[in-house]
Amino acid sequence: MSKDMTGAEMVIEALADQGVEHLFGYPGGAVLPIYDALFHQKKVQHILVRHEQGAVHAAEGYARSTGKVGCVLVTSGPGATNAVTGLTDALCDSVPLVVITGQVPTHLIGNDAFQECDTVGITRPCTKHNYLVKNIADLPRVLHEAFHIAKSGRPGPVVVDIPKDVQFATGAYSRPKDFQHKGYRPRLKGDLDRIKAAIELMQHAKRPLFYTGGGVVNSGPEASHLLRELVKLTRFPITSTLMGLGAYPSSDPQWLGMLGMHGTYEANLAMHDCDLMICIGARFDDRITGRLDAFSPDSKKVHVDIDPASINKNVKVDIPIVGDCAHVLEDMVRLWRASAAQPAKRSLDAWWQQIEKWRARKSLSYRNSNEIIKPQYAIQRLYELTKDRDAYITTEVGQHQMWAAQFYRFEEPNRWMTSGGLGTMGYGLPASVGVQLAHPNSLVIDIAGEASVLMTMQEMSTAVQYELPIKIFIINNQYMGMVRQWQELLHGGRYAHSYTEALPDFVKLADAYHAVGIRCERPGDLDGAIREMIDVKKPVIFDCVVDPNENCFPMIPSGRAHNEMLLSDATISIEDAITEEGKVMV
Amino acid sequence: MANGSSTSHYPAATIIQQIETHTLSVLVDNEPGVLARVIGLFSGRGYNIDSLTVSETEHEKHLSRITVVTSGTPMVIEQIKNQLERLVPVHRVVDMTIAGPHIERELAMVKVRGKGEHRMEALRLADAFRARVIDASTESFVFEITGASEKIESFVALMIPLGLVEVSRTGIVAIGRGPEGM
Numbered sequence: 040m041s042k043d044m045t046g047a048e049m050v051i052e053a054l055a056d057q058g059v060e061h062l063f064g065y066p067g068g069a070v071l072p073i074y075d076a077l078f079h080q081k082k083v084q085h086i087l088v089r090h091e092q093g094a095v096h097a098a099e100g101y102a103r104s105t106g107k108v109g110c111v112l113v114t115s116g117p118g119a120t121n122a123v124t125g126l127t128d129a130l131c132d133s134v135p136l137v138v139i140t141g142q143v144p145t146h147l148i149g150n151d152a153f154q155e156c157d158t159v160g161i162t163r164p165c166t167k168h169n170y171l172v173k174n175i176a177d178l179p180r181v182l183h184e185a186f187h188i189a190k191s192g193r194p195g196p197v198v199v200d201i202p203k204d205v206q207f208a209t210g211a212y213s214r215p216k217d218f219q220h221k222g223y224r225p226r227l228k229g230d231l232d233r234i235k236a237a238i239e240l241m242q243h244a245k246r247p248l249f250y251t252g253g254g255v256v257n258s259g260p261e262a263s264h265l266l267r268e269l270v271k272l273t274r275f276p277i278t279s280t281l282m283g284l285g286a287y288p289s290s291d292p293q294w295l296g297m298l299g300m301h302g303t304y305e306a307n308l309a310m311h312d313c314d315l316m317i318c319i320g321a322r323f324d325d326r327i328t329g330r331l332d333a334f335s336p337d338s339k340k341v342h343v344d345i346d347p348a349s350i351n352k353n354v355k356v357d358i359p360i361v362g363d364c365a366h367v368l369e370d371m372v373r374l375w376r377a378s379a380a381q382p383a384k385r386s387l388d389a390w391w392q393q394i395e396k397w398r399a400r401k402s403l404s405y406r407n408s409n410e411i412i413k414p415q416y417a418i419q420r421l422y423e424l425t426k427d428r429d430a431y432i433t434t435e436v437g438q439h440q441m442w443a444a445q446f447y448r449f450e451e452p453n454r455w456m457t458s459g460g461l462g463t464m465g466y467g468l469p470a471s472v473g474v475q476l477a478h479p480n481s482l483v484i485d486i487a488g489e490a491s492v493l494m495t496m497q498e499m500s501t502a503v504q505y506e507l508p509i510k511i512f513i514i515n516n517q518y519m520g521m522v523r524q525w526q527e528l529l530h531g532g533r534y535a536h537s538y539t540e541a542l543p544d545f546v547k548l549a550d551a552y553h554a555v556g557i558r559c560e561r562p563g564d565l566d567g568a569i570r571e572m573i574d575v576k577k578p579v580i581f582d583c584v585v586d587p588n589e590n591c592f593p594m595i596p597s598g599r600a601h602n603e604m605l606l607s608d609a610t611i612s613i614e615d616a617i618t619e620e621g622k623v624m625v
Numbered sequence: 626m627a628n629g630s631s632t633s634h635y636p637a638a639t640i641i642q643q644i645e646t647h648t649l650s651v652l653v654d655n656e657p658g659v660l661a662r663v664i665g666l667f668s669g670r671g672y673n674i675d676s677l678t679v680s681e682t683e684h685e686k687h688l689s690r691i692t693v694v695t696s697g698t699p700m701v702i703e704q705i706k707n708q709l710e711r712l713v714p715v716h717r718v719v720d721m722t723i724a725g726p727h728i729e730r731e732l733a734m735v736k737v738r739g740k741g742e743h744r745m746e747a748l749r750l751a752d753a754f755r756a757r758v759i760d761a762s763t764e765s766f767v768f769e770i771t772g773a774s775e776k777i778e779s780f781v782a783l784m785i786p787l788g789l790v791e792v793s794r795t796g797i798v799a800i801g802r803g804p805e806g807m
Binding site for chain 1: 633634635636637654657658661662665669700703704707708710711713714715716
């Protein structure tokens with residue numbers, strides 16, 4: 040059944056047909072017909088942000104915490120260009136978004152009209168796909184195709200640019216059934232022969248390791264479930280990238296912690312020394328591999344990824360498997376169970392003993408203080424006081440992000456929203472707005488840095504307007520901490536422009552936004568202050584004043600291999616670790 | 626940590642591998658912006674384009690065939706193919722260089738200006754290269770020549786002393802030998 044309606048009405052109708060409940064947006068001249076269509080209906084709720092970048096990050100948080108497609112509506116010109124950072128962020132981290140942009144009327148395109156920009160040209164490299172819809176007849180198909188492309192295969196952002204005259208034009212709308220794209224058909228099932236070959240390697244490996252990533256989370260809860268099953272069945276150790284945290288429970292003894300530049304000692308050394316690496320839904324990013332020619336030199340590598348372009352891009356692998364993580368994991372679990380030749384349990388014991396020695400060094404150790412709050416301690420306490428609650432964590436980018444990844448322990452997927460690939464400062468606050476909207480009764484915390492959070496602070500106003508009780512937990516060290524750390528370690532301590540000399544009073548700032556401000560400066564007051572933050576049913580800005588000079592360890596310096604990590608001076612020495620291990624063994 | 630490579634937080638470039646040249650045939654939907662997507666991919670990711678031709682080849686299906694000659698390490702060539710296949714309007718990518726025997730051809734139009742003996746010599750060489758005269762005036766010829774790129778290179782080089790004015794070339798098109806399509 041097709042119905043006649045305007046292009047603007049089609050947009051809303053298609054969103055509703057796609058099950059969209061929330062649309063993050065900001066009005067402007069070139070999208071006024073769509074806003075008018077929004078005014079006349081109740082199916083789609085519009086969330087008015089304060090900046091278009093905030094709209095896209097909010098939609099990202101919404102998408103990543105629910106597995107649904109996040110939706111954004113912005114105007115032409117500056118509306119579209121302000122969305123570019125968010126689009127690039129979503130592309131890097133494979134977040135499904137549909138972003139609708141207004142455009143000047145078709146007869147003015149190319150005329151340098153008011154608020155005109157080449158939106159499809161600008162967003163072509165930062166979207167999975169984009170469209171300029173010049174004909175009303177194409178609009179229904181394009182809108183539904185956009186959702187299909189955004190969420191299928193390796194997810195990503197899709198832009199639909201709609202000129203104002205097309206929004207006013209009338210055409211026939213119907214919801215397409217059984218959508219099949221003529222060229223675009225991502226492969227879901229992995230090649231069975233290769234999966235068998237991988238299982239064969241897994242049965243004979245002496246030092247195997249699972250290295251998993253955001254692809255497992257993107258594949259859906261079933262993938263995490265199957266991963267847990269496979270890891271338990273095999274008894275192999277498992278580590279994950281920043282993006283993959285939560286897919287495997289961090290409370291499990293087989294979990295080695297995050298790997299990479301600020302990953303744990305045991306995870307990185309296991310990566311370096313393993314003889315079989317099973318990479319599932321991760322992409323051998325430069326934060327993970329360090330020096331490529333010294334990357335895990337003695338291992339066979341299996342790589343499962345839905346995106347063929349991620350395979351053999353940085354690291355040559357022995358068994359590439361193109362497919363969706365859940366599908367491939369299902370086959371792996373089935374084949375592992377079916378295989379007669381289960382490896383003798385003992386064969387992994389030597390490997391686990393080695394790993395326990397590395398683990399005994401306690402590479403996340405830091406020297407705590409009674410005088411000043413250490414950032415690691417702040418996040419540890421935040422974790423301890425919120426772990427039994429239904430909590431979602433977002434972050435900004437920098438030291439606090441790495442400490443959050445190290446010290447906040449995730450048990451479930453979709454609970455951790457961070458800007459991994461692009462590293463976008465200012466991601467966390469608007470992302471928490473989107474997460475809170477999707478989970479109104481959950482505890483949503485943005486673990487923030489004082490520098491990052493100022494980049495998108497205006498979205499506090501959005502949180503207050505929609506009564507979203509987000510908690511902005513600022514690890515305030517007055518520096519762009521990660522920049523300061525690199526300047527200390529690599530540029531002779533010349534802290535060029537990494538110190539913020541005129542920070543706002545965050546408590547007063549919260550007050551100005553009609554939110555609640557809390558400041559905590561002493562370790563002894565921290566638990567009480569965190570409890571107070573949790574109990575407040577309003578948005579909170581928590582100014583946690585921490586040691587300005589703390590560095591984030593462990594750390595793989597650039598150009599180094601996994602086994603050349605820099606460790607904190609609080610780390611237990613190799614000799615003592617071995618002794619401690621000896622004690623444990625006895 | 627004083628050495629140069631460790632003052633950046635990116636890993637240093639790894640050892641340079643052998644550079645290879647490959648000819649790729651890419652079947653795409655003939656829709657607005659498709660060429661921009663392909664070219665943008667090459668420029669955005671720092672790949673080389675040695676030659677590029679594009680034209681609609683199946684009108685009723687709105688399909689265009691792009692032939693692109695590119696060079697890079699084997700890993701980069703592999704990446705280029707995978708990245709191209711990832712584009713939504715791309716239907717198929719075939720690496721002609723490894724797919725089997727194939728033919729590559731180019732067409733050039735070559736304008737030569739001259740009188741007397743130079744003019745006669747240009748005509749004789751054109752005949753030897755099986756180039757056709759497609760335009761003539763009392764002091765000029767335009768030759769049409771088809772063939773492998775090297776043949777066109779040699780012909781153009783010979784025309785320089787005889788009064789070469791300008792050359793217009795299509796770039797390489799390629800097709801596989803035998804009965805099968807791409």
